[in-house]
Amino acid sequence: MALWSSIPILGDLLGKIADKIAPDKGKIIDGQNRINEAELSGAPASRLRLWRSFLGWVLALVFAWEIVGRPIMATYYPEIILPPSMIKEVSHLLLGMLGLGF
Template identity: 50%
Template sequence: MWTLLGKLLGGLVGGVRKALPDRNRQNDAQSRINEAEVSGAPRSFLRLWRAFLGWMLSLLFGWEVVGRLIVIPVFFPDWGKELPPSALDQIMALLLGMLGLGF
């Protein structure tokens, strides 16, 4: 009786496994599709433009947060009075929009 029950449960578990998709095979297939799409894509000026904009916005964000708030007041306290007003709001709006996070 136990062997019959074991076979029945084993068949049930095997059937459920076959019904569920194999994630490793799906991930491998998606990776091959992504590689094929990228390899066939022409070199685009738009990719360079976005990369340049991303680096510039990241550098500006770093300046506004680290440079303006930490480095300048600690090492150059007299320069803080001569700096233009902060543009962190505009930088954050552009950077978050570019990252798709909304603003």
């Protein structure tokens, strides 16, 4: 009879171990949402979003330079020596910021 009475204790113990090994996705998302809310409540909205929008505009301008400006400069002003193209790095950063890269 002692074996049968210990089964609920083993079930609770195994449940706690399973929660440590494979945590619930809903709990993780709820925790991240609480962290995001705490960040937003403590800082002014303009300062919190300023760096992201600034980085987006800078990367978009550099990307436009690499796609449009550089070929025009190389075609019409061949005497100007341009630095090597950084399109691979710029596109990697821009796509990563947009959530499309890796």
